Amino acid sequence: DGIGASLLTQQHPFYIELANAMTTEAKAKNVPLEISIANQDLNKQLADVEDFIVKGVSVIVISPVDSQGVVAAIAKAEKAGIKVITVDVPAAGAKVTSHIGTDNFTGGVKAGDLMAKEIGDKGNVAIIDYPTVQSVVNRIDGFKKSISGHPDIKIVAQQTGITRAEALAAAQNMLQANPDITGIFGFGDDAALAAAVAVKAAGLENQVKVIGFDGMEEARKAVDTNPVMVGVIQQFPDQMGKTAVDTAVKVIAGEEVPAEQPIVPGVYVKK
Amino acid sequence: MNAPTADTILKINNISKTFGPVAALKSMQLDVRRGRVHTLLGENGAGKSTLMKILAGVYQPSSGDITLDGQPYHPTDPQQAAALGLTIVFQELSLCNNMTVAENILATREPATAGFINDRKLARDAARIVAELGLPIAVDEKVGNLSIAQRQLVEIAKGLSIDAKVVILDEPTSSLSDSEAEILFQIIERLKARGAAVIYISHRMEEIMRLSDDITVIRDGEYITTRQRETVTIEELIALMVGRRMEEIYPPREEAAPELSVPPVLAVESLTREGEFDNVSFAVRPGEILGFFGLIGSGRSEIMNALFGMKRAGGTVRLNGAVIDLDSPVRAIENGLGFVTENRKEEGLVLSQSVETNISMVALKHFANKLGFLRRRSERDSAVAQVSRLSIKTGSLDTPAGALSGGNQQKIVLAKWLLMKPKVLILDEPTRGVDVGAKFEIYKIIRQLAADGTAILLISSELPEVLGMSDRVAVMHEGKLSGIATDGDLTPEKIMAFATGMTS
Amino acid sequence: MSQTQTSNAALLKIFKQYGGIFLSLIILCAIFSVMNPRFMSVANFMNVLQQVAVIAIAAFGMTWVILLGEIDLSIGSIIAVAGMVGAQCFAYGMGFAPALVLTLLAGALMGLINGVLTAKLLLPSFIVTVATMGIYRGLVSLPTNGAPAMIMNETWTAIGTESFLGLPIIIWIVLVLFVFNQVLLGKTTFGRRAYLTGGNREAALYSGIKVDRLKIIIFVISGVMAAISGILLSSRLFSAQTNAGVSYELDAIAAAVLGGTSLAGGVGTMVGTLIGALIIGVMNNGMNMLSVPYFYQLIVKGLVILIAVWLDVRAKRAKQ
Amino acid sequence: MSQTQTSNAALLKIFKQYGGIFLSLIILCAIFSVMNPRFMSVANFMNVLQQVAVIAIAAFGMTWVILLGEIDLSIGSIIAVAGMVGAQCFAYGMGFAPALVLTLLAGALMGLINGVLTAKLLLPSFIVTVATMGIYRGLVSLPTNGAPAMIMNETWTAIGTESFLGLPIIIWIVLVLFVFNQVLLGKTTFGRRAYLTGGNREAALYSGIKVDRLKIIIFVISGVMAAISGILLSSRLFSAQTNAGVSYELDAIAAAVLGGTSLAGGVGTMVGTLIGALIIGVMNNGMNMLSVPYFYQLIVKGLVILIAVWLDVRAKRAKQ
Numbered sequence A: 001d002g003i004g005a006s007l008l009t010q011q012h013p014f015y016i017e018l019a020n021a022m023t024t025e026a027k028a029k030n031v032p033l034e035i036s037i038a039n040q041d042l043n044k045q046l047a048d049v050e051d052f053i054v055k056g057v058s059v060i061v062i063s064p065v066d067s068q069g070v071v072a073a074i075a076k077a078e079k080a081g082i083k084v085i086t087v088d089v090p091a092a093g094a095k096v097t098s099h100i101g102t103d104n105f106t107g108g109v110k111a112g113d114l115m116a117k118e119i120g121d122k123g124n125v126a127i128i129d130y131p132t133v134q135s136v137v138n139r140i141d142g143f144k145k146s147i148s149g150h151p152d153i154k155i156v157a158q159q160t161g162i163t164r165a166e167a168l169a170a171a172q173n174m175l176q177a178n179p180d181i182t183g184i185f186g187f188g189d190d191a192a193l194a195a196a197v198a199v200k201a202a203g204l205e206n207q208v209k210v211i212g213f214d215g216m217e218e219a220r221k222a223v224d225t226n227p228v229m230v231g232v233i234q235q236f237p238d239q240m241g242k243t244a245v246d247t248a249v250k251v252i253a254g255e256e257v258p259a260e261q262p263i264v265p266g267v268y269v270k271k
Numbered sequence B: 001m002n003a004p005t006a007d008t009i010l011k012i013n014n015i016s017k018t019f020g021p022v023a024a025l026k027s028m029q030l031d032v033r034r035g036r037v038h039t040l041l042g043e044n045g046a047g048k049s050t051l052m053k054i055l056a057g058v059y060q061p062s063s064g065d066i067t068l069d070g071q072p073y074h075p076t077d078p079q080q081a082a083a084l085g086l087t088i089v090f091q092e093l094s095l096c097n098n099m100t101v102a103e104n105i106l107a108t109r110e111p112a113t114a115g116f117i118n119d120r121k122l123a124r125d126a127a128r129i130v131a132e133l134g135l136p137i138a139v140d141e142k143v144g145n146l147s148i149a150q151r152q153l154v155e156i157a158k159g160l161s162i163d164a165k166v167v168i169l170d171e172p173t174s175s176l177s178d179s180e181a182e183i184l185f186q187i188i189e190r191l192k193a194r195g196a197a198v199i200y201i202s203h204r205m206e207e208i209m210r211l212s213d214d215i216t217v218i219r220d221g222e223y224i225t226t227r228q229r230e231t232v233t234i235e236e237l238i239a240l241m242v243g244r245r246m247e248e249i250y251p252p253r254e255e256a257a258p259e260l261s262v263p264p265v266l267a268v269e270s271l272t273r274e275g276e277f278d279n280v281s282f283a284v285r286p287g288e289i290l291g292f293f294g295l296i297g298s299g300r301s302e303i304m305n306a307l308f309g310m311k312r313a314g315g316t317v318r319l320n321g322a323v324i325d326l327d328s329p330v331r332a333i334e335n336g337l338g339f340v341t342e343n344r345k346e347e348g349l350v351l352s353q354s355v356e357t358n359i360s361m362v363a364l365k366h367f368a369n370k371l372g373f374l375r376r377r378s379e380r381d382s383a384v385a386q387v388s389r390l391s392i393k394t395g396s397l398d399t400p401a402g403a404l405s406g407g408n409q410q411k412i413v414l415a416k417w418l419l420m421k422p423k424v425l426i427l428d429e430p431t432r433g434v435d436v437g438a439k440f441e442i443y444k445i446i447r448q449l450a451a452d453g454t455a456i457l458l459i460s461s462e463l464p465e466v467l468g469m470s471d472r473v474a475v476m477h478e479g480k481l482s483g484i485a486t487d488g489d490l491t492p493e494k495i496m497a498f499a500t501g502m503t504s
Numbered sequence C, D: 001m002s003q004t005q006t007s008n009a010a011l012l013k014i015f016k017q018y019g020g021i022f023l024s025l026i027i028l029c030a031i032f033s034v035m036n037p038r039f040m041s042v043a044n045f046m047n048v049l050q051q052v053a054v055i056a057i058a059a060f061g062m063t064w065v066i067l068l069g070e071i072d073l074s075i076g077s078i079i080a081v082a083g084m085v086g087a088q089c090f091a092y093g094m095g096f097a098p099a100l101v102l103t104l105l106a107g108a109l110m111g112l113i114n115g116v117l118t119a120k121l122l123l124p125s126f127i128v129t130v131a132t133m134g135i136y137r138g139l140v141s142l143p144t145n146g147a148p149a150m151i152m153n154e155t156w157t158a159i160g161t162e163s164f165l166g167l168p169i170i171i172w173i174v175l176v177l178f179v180f181n182q183v184l185l186g187k188t189t190f191g192r193r194a195y196l197t198g199g200n201r202e203a204a205l206y207s208g209i210k211v212d213r214l215k216i217i218i219f220v221i222s223g224v225m226a227a228i229s230g231i232l233l234s235s236r237l238f239s240a241q242t243n244a245g246v247s248y249e250l251d252a253i254a255a256a257v258l259g260g261t262s263l264a265g266g267v268g269t270m271v272g273t274l275i276g277a278l279i280i281g282v283m284n285n286g287m288n289m290l291s292v293p294y295f296y297q298l299i300v301k302g303l304v305i306l307i308a309v310w311l312d313v314r315a316k317r318a319k320q
């Protein structure tokens, strides 16, 4: 009995906060919780879920590695009569008991709106992306959707920067190739923080604005103190984690739970 | 050259072979006849093995043509050569150490149905081949566990397991002692009797004179002449081969051997290692050459490895009277021991490195300042001196050691140990696979070293060499020292008696 | 010799030959059983086997390659490409059989490229397969621009989910491929040639073995095994992931080396590799069952690999 | 011999020795310059050098290891651990100097473990470092439970951001370490012994080289180089990432092998490795500048590595 949670990764502050919030809430509610880390490998996530089934947990919480690939794991759990709750990334085409997550597309739109405002509705912007992660793709799509409403803003470069080091190199090289860039959108905090470093190194502090996504502590601090970082779209993993555990507890108790529990992203700007 | 006779089975015309800029063979010719042993004689690097590899289909000739039994013969690989009736025992061991003797002997010819190997038939067939040849080897043993000599026997069994019209033996006896060689000679007699032609390569003049019917001399990749054995002498052959006369094979001692009363520099007492050698004691004096003879597997190399700190052994070793603990080669070298190992390619040389680098390898410390920075000038000077002292034939000091002929490689190994000025030099089969000319030069160096006061332990499986060079001869039999022959006992009969355990 | 005798003798031989590593596996199982009673259940055993299938099959292919003294780092990428080829076939409306054939052909082709570059251009296989690892990983992402592709074909997904005679199909596939590779390696002239060539390339050449062709075929085998792994993985996940199989090559190599395959070539068996893969699988599963936190799992896994290899090296040395 | 003569002769020798790979570098630069005029600027050249620094320094260490015929797959994890040790030192209120010393010591210690396991327990370095790769990666995550740790020490971050005499400090460090390693390898008995041991371990042993000690020292060098890489990386990012350096070992190996280091041991130079690292760096930079999409970058990078190694192998064969 108890809750089994399979999380995408443990090397990212968002998921660490998510895990911490879940652990705290589980303690408060006095329900056993076990957490497995899929390390971004869907096969590992499936194995983790299989192991939960053998162990006989009552509810499984998944933050999917991938919205489509997680379907197999969900099917397995359902077949074993175990209810599944997804957090962060939704499962595509599979019914789960409840989904709790940020609306990434909307978050991307908010980022685009903020960018337009910060750079005065015109200029060249660049994007640092991570094309194999669905939630990131949604953010980028939202961002592009918003920018497309501003005819004087052009997206001149889009490069992949998965780790902070890769993002730094990508940002440097994009700035080198397009010295007239005035804004950079990073798909996550790491990408944005790296972009800010690149802007400083290139001596373009007065020209380029950087916007990030996730809004963990380090990035929020940077928004407060670093003039280059003008804002960050904030997710609320603490709320997500708490809600996930609360929902699981209700499911165990046999109560009805809503199928969708969206957590609206915030916009964090300088105080 | 004789006109082809009816007996001719293999005829080689105008064969050339170049490796990049190196011309290994220049319009070579050969006429091999049925039921006869045809020996190829030439210095190291003369091109003998290259010619044989062409015959075996390993290399393709650059030009020229070959006929076998009157038919054009151009094999593309050894399997095809075997199918056409030619088999070869390679000079360089071509065995796979992880596999058993049986698997090696019948490699690529395993008894199989539809690709599935019949392992029991494989073992049976191999055992039969080995038994028919009269070779003392167990076919289920892993080749890696055999001594070099035993591996050579496996190599022979592998080559001779094919029923062929032409059999090539490229230095088959280079690591065999007389008794194993004797088995091989009987096999050759049987092959002759069956009507097969044997092409034989060796640097051991005695066995060449004993076995051959025809002898072809080649020099620098070129054909010199073919003679019938009855019509030549060893001296003539050597002169043809090296292009000058040589007065003798073993340079005589110019100074008298040290008296037995001189205190030994190295004294070994009751050296013992379980399963390898037992209670071995001997001593060697400055300037003395102490020969070590024994049949293969008698444990000589093992003793030397123990002395040099490569293996642990019980017993006492004294250097100039003081007991020393030789627990590593580093310690042995610090104590003035040098060791020219049996297998130059595996234990002696770094083939990919230059001649110079190999020569300075042991004495490297002497070519560096206190901080460890190399003094390249002095390193090069020493290498130049060694190359000229030992007349090593090399393109330059920067040539990789692997590109040199066997005899010259052997001299490099000697050179690297000479540079450390050893007090005791162990020479394990120092002339294996080395041609007569180079052998003579190595013998001269050994004599010179002894004259300068170096104590020498000379291990050899060639009885004439041991007798020709040593002041005394320690003889091993199955891990025990069966006797040390001095003065009057230095006769082949006496030493063979010790070696086979007939005395004591 | 009767069948039973043969199999008893075989078992004894396995124990002799794999003493060190077999012991490690048994110790691991014992520890986990004591710490969690659910570990030693049929259901969990099936779990482990299914979870280990992808690595085990890839490791069979890797064993061939390592046996030749070469290495194939591209199999993780091939696993991903295979899944994607299947998914694309279905997206274009193909049936199961042609999709299967095309997927296996894709694996064979990628292996062929590795093999030809290594054997014919004489480039070191390490660098060839580091390069093709990137190339294949890039290719897999092109059809969907990095997004995963769903697989709806029921026969395909049945592979990963259904059972046959009470045993999951995946496990049947592992067993069949194990027997196939073991027989090919241990009982046929082809396998013998691989040992000879891996043990001494020069000697193999002198014995008339067509070393180049052999090498190419073996890289093709490795590619096909990886493709089968990719099929199993995508059938288990109902989708082809562009980042599937990342760094699986290291697990496959670890399985083979744990099982006694020598990176120098010439030594190795499929039995050993299977045991090696099981050690990795049991370890992952057991630690999950015990709820060991992820980072500690990494540490423990590394330590277990070290200890197992050390036990094995020691056992081998003692035997000599 | 005068200085100029020496350096001219040296340049000529470099060109002779590295013809194939040097050519690849020049062709790459030419292509990128034509396609984007901004590529050939001093500022961009500095960019490339800074970006390549982390890989280049790790690759210097890797060159030593490969020269011995061994491999070190743990350097990516060591890079991460080094950054984290630094960050933790500052978190505990230490100053720059003690943090630096502790970080380098941590690198040395991790290398020592790799070396001792390889040399003394006679385990294959591939499997040892696959295992320690996991262990070190697990360890790095323990202090922060996987989260990155900010680094606020200004001296530390200055390394990655400041310049000295007009040249970024990072580039100075690369140059100094290049000269250090090149001299140690090419001019000292230590380097000579590494070549000899890598060329033929048995012969080295018989010639009185302390092979085990040498091997351990070289793994320590590799660990320290990786630690320096980790310092540079964390100083550029102002933070220690627990996933820093993942798979950098492959880039480092690729750099060394591109530069002519033979995986069989005994052959290699630091000059070659530097050129190899530059090829990788120029490629990444140039493709970013041309906005080549990520997946195509993977493919192109693989192809360029293949072509460069092939050119080099061909050039070497022609010379013989």
Ligand SMILES: Nc1ncnc2c1ncn2[C@@H]1O[C@H](COP(=O)(O)OP(=O)(O)OP(=O)(O)O)[C@@H](O)[C@H]1O
Binding pocket: B019, B022, B023, B024, B042, B043, B044, B045, B046, B047, B048, B049, B050, B051, B091, B403, B404, B405, B406, B407, B433, B435
């Ligand atoms: N594969 C090769 N590549 C380049 N040169 C070679 C090759 N094989 C042989 N050679 C050269 O060809 C020449 C003849 O070599 P070969 O091995 O035929 O001599 P050999 O007469 O058998 O000498 P030995 O008595 O030492 O065995 C030598 O100069 C050798 O260096």
Ligand SMILES: Nc1ncnc2c1ncn2[C@@H]1O[C@H](COP(=O)(O)OP(=O)(O)OP(=O)(O)O)[C@@H](O)[C@H]1O
Binding pocket: B144, B145, B146, B147, B148, B149, B175, B177, B276, B294, B295, B296, B297, B298, B299, B300, B301, B302, B342, B461
């Ligand atoms: N690599 C090896 N592994 C295991 N045993 C070996 C090995 N080499 C030699 N032996 C064994 O050691 C014993 C002595 O070996 P070896 O034949 O080298 O003695 P030897 O007297 O030096 O003879 P020779 O020098 O003529 O070869 C033999 O029983 C042999 O089988």
Ligand SMILES: [Mg+2]
Binding pocket: B048, B049, B050, B091, B170
């Ligand atoms: Mg020869």
Ligand SMILES: [Mg+2]
Binding pocket: B300, B301, B302, B342, B428
């Ligand atoms: Mg011997």
